[in-house]
Amino acid sequence: MARMAGTAALAEKLLDVAVVSTTSVAGGDICTTTRLRLTDGRSAVIKTRPQAPSGFFTVEADGLRRLREAGGAPAPAVLAADDDCIILDWIEPTRPTTELAEAFGRNLAATHASGASAFGAERDGYIGLAPLPNRPSPTWEEFYASRRVMPYVKAAADRGSLSLEQARTVEQAMKRLPSLTADPEPPALVHGDLWSGNLVWSADAVHLIDPAAHGGHRETDLAMLSLFGAPHLQRIIDAYHEAMPLQDGWADRIALHQLHPLLVHAMMFGGAYGPRAAAAAQSLLDGRS
Numbered sequence: 001m002a003r004m005a006g007t008a009a010l011a012e013k014l015l016d017v018a019v020v021s022t023t024s025v026a027g028g029d030i031c032t033t034t035r036l037r038l039t040d041g042r043s044a045v046i047k048t049r050p051q052a053p054s055g056f057f058t059v060e061a062d063g064l065r066r067l068r069e070a071g072g073a074p075a076p077a078v079l080a081a082d083d084d085c086i087i088l089d090w091i092e093p094t095r096p097t098t099e100l101a102e103a104f105g106r107n108l109a110a111t112h113a114s115g116a117s118a119f120g121a122e123r124d125g126y127i128g129l130a131p132l133p134n135r136p137s138p139t140w141e142e143f144y145a146s147r148r149v150m151p152y153v154k155a156a157a158d159r160g161s162l163s164l165e166q167a168r169t170v171e172q173a174m175k176r177l178p179s180l181t182a183d184p185e186p187p188a189l190v191h192g193d194l195w196s197g198n199l200v201w202s203a204d205a206v207h208l209i210d211p212a213a214h215g216g217h218r219e220t221d222l223a224m225l226s227l228f229g230a231p232h233l234q235r236i237i238d239a240y241h242e243a244m245p246l247q248d249g250w251a252d253r254i255a256l257h258q259l260h261p262l263l264v265h266a267m268m269f270g271g272a273y274g275p276r277a278a279a280a281a282q283s284l285l286d287g288r289s
Contacts, residue, residue, distance in 0.1 A: 007034050011046050011087055014080035027197070030129055035090060043090035044079055057086040059125045063192075063213035064088070070189050072111030073104060075208045076200075088209075096201045101232035104199075104206035105239025108221065111208075112188035113244055116215025119143035119187050127193050127212045127264055130155075140217050141181060144260070145174040152263035156274055161266040166278035170259065173281040180256055180284055182247040187215035194221040195261075196230040219250055223257030255280040 008019040018039040025033040031047040038044060049056070061081035068075045076088040120136030120143055133151060137143035153170050156162040162170075173180070191198070192212030200207040222240065225233060240246075259280055266273035 007032075007046055007048060007085075008036070010048070010085055011036050011044070011080075014082065014085070014087060015044070017042075036087075044087050045076075045090050046085050046087045048085045052083065053126065053129065053131075054083070055123070056126055056129075057081045057083065059123055060210065061086055062123065063125070063211035064209075066189065066213050067111060067191065067208050067211055070111045070114035072109070072114060073107035073208050074205050075211070091200045091202050091207050091209075093200055094203050096206075096231035098232050098235050100201055100206055101235040102239040105236040105241075106243040107205065108236070109240045109244035112190065112218040112221070114189050116187040116189045119215050120147065121214040125192075125212050125214070128268060130264055130268060132192075132212055134214050136215070139184075140187070141177045144217070145177055148260040149174055149263060152260065152267050156263055156266040156277075159267060159270065161270040162263075162274040162277065166274055169278045169285070170263070170281040173256075173259070173284045176285065177256075180253065181217075182219070182250065182253065185217065185247075188218040190214060190216040190218060190221050191224075192216065192220070193261075194224045195228045196225070199230065201231070217257070218244075219246065219253055220257045220260075222246075222250075223254045224261055226254055227258050227261055255283050 008022050011019055020037040020039055023035040025035050025045065027033065031049045033045060033047050036044045036046055058081050061078045064075045064078050067073070068077065076091050079087040079089065081087070118136035119140050121134035124134050125132040133147045135147065137146065149170065153162060153167050157164065157167045190213065191208055192214055193210060198208065198210045200209055222237060225236065230236065259277055262273050262277035262280060266277055
């Protein structure tokens with residue numbers, strides 16, 4: 001009760017609106033998420049974490065605003081954000097449907113098509129609690145190798161989640177990266193951490209939450225969805241492809257784009273993720289991804 005009261009007081013200070021009630025929201029192990037009912041009739045959601053890393057919530061807020069401005073897949077409005085929390089419009093969840101999935105595929109294509117000024121972002125960010133370097137690079141290949149793969153190879157190896165041999169396999173794949181990618185495309189605005197837990201299915205649309213937004217390769221978001229699965233995934237991909245056709249052989253490049261999330265999970269959780277990352281890299285080297 002004391003924590004709830006403290007959360008309500010924090011929200012009231014930032015929103016200048018009284019909180020009528022608070023309800024704990026299940027899900028997520030990084031932040032405490034609480035639904036707020038406000039005296040002006042709105043519902044909101046506040047995420048808090050004691051001693052959050054510097055910029056943790058404000059970077060998330062920047063990413064959500066950027067996704068909203070793209071005019072594609074919707075994201076909740078940011079009501080407030082500071083070093084202690086982020087407060088968003090509440091999105092009432094509903095059951096996933098094929099119609100929502102198809103609309104999301106088209107909307108995600110529009111988000112990607114809105115583009116970005118470079119491969120990277122103005123600020124470094126986070127994926128989970130892990131730092132996410134975003135310094136722009138002139139090509140996607142350079143950005144992906146130097147900002148998304150190799151830092152996490154080192155981190156996972158340092159934690160014993162990736163053997164020296166496995167790390168070398170991933171490094172070899174990165175050295176061959178130009179031959180593994182599609183024809184060059186301009187930077188797409190990508191969510192950057194697009195697994196099903198970061199989708200909220202509502203009555204009118206599928207909303208994006210918890211982004212690691214940056215200028216990247218559009219195949220990355222689809223590969224992330226494919227890694228952990230999502231409701232009506234094939235409908236999403238088909239609708240996306242109809243709206244903005246993917247380059248030939250994109251399915252063969254899924255393993256390439258999954259290297260980053262697999263390495264992040266290897267660094268954070270260990271287990272089978274390190275061997276899975278190495279196997280994905282080896283499949284690229286063998287030409288059988």
